Amino acid sequence: MIKVGIISNPASGKDIRRLVAYASVMDNVEKTNQVKRIIMGIDSTGVDEILIMPDYFCFGLRAINTLNIGKMHSRITMLEMPVTSTTDDSTVAARLMREAGVGCIVTLGGDGTNRAVAKGDRSIPLIPLSTGTNNVFPVMSEATTAGMAAGIVARGILKNDGIMYTHKRLIVLKNGKEVDMALIDAVVVDQLFVGSRAIWDLADIKQIICSRAEPNNIGMTSIAGSLHPLGPENGHGIYVKIGDGNLRVRAAILPGLFRDVGIAEFKILAPGDEVEVSFRPSVIALDGEREVTVLPADDVRIRLQTDGPLVVDVEKVLTEAALKGFFTLKN
8 A cells, every 4th residue: 555644843933033033934824735735746646545643733634624535546544643742743653654654754844843753764755845944954845746746756656766865964972872863953052951942043052063064045054054065965064163263154044144153163074973062061952953951071972974864856756757657648
């Protein structure tokens, strides 16, 4: 049986960065409409079952109630799992989808949502759709065609060559044990509290470790990208130490907000390289949210690895499918 999963986060795109900068807000009504379009795109490819993560806003149920289910080929199933309204929901949903044999997952959320999904499973190909302007990992794509691409990938119609790639990730090692991970960046903040979680002030940022460095994106990756651009399919990462030095860069740290940032040191990381967290006590923000507390006695290191989640290129999937005649109907 061919299955596709949908994981949508109702809390994404609504953090403090919407108050201190000019980031856009996608409300849950629009997210529901996107879920509907994802469902219709998946159904058009002949997938047998669509599994949807439950959430406190009930995206899946709201979408189902306004669709003509009787005329659809795909059966829609809500995952049976508790709803905690935390990122753990996305992690649990990804694990359950792996156990159910899902062939592709469409995510609707930000960097944090996709990080949570990757913590649950990294083997299922992802199509990450962005819900705001401050994201790096997810992409802006029409939900309908994203659903189509997910169905085609799940059906195994195409070979993997060129239609997807393995993303990098950053492993947090605390006293020799892996405790967490990030997909885009791990940022050392000179504080000892989690607070609002989201990073929006550069004053206390000391170290930045990025798997990607892109000046066309927003946030910490923009700072690193202004020094040495690295794309998602490049196997390297970058380490940046913030402070007084011979270099300064101007970067878009938040939507509509630019800062001149002093660079004390930076270096390119090869796969397997580790960076020591030299500021203690501190907090490490992972993909934009404060997560890991570092005490004075802790030995914490960030390692770059190339074993992250599989990411699907929607455009390449649909192009290859068209070339193979997938959309051609016989009279």
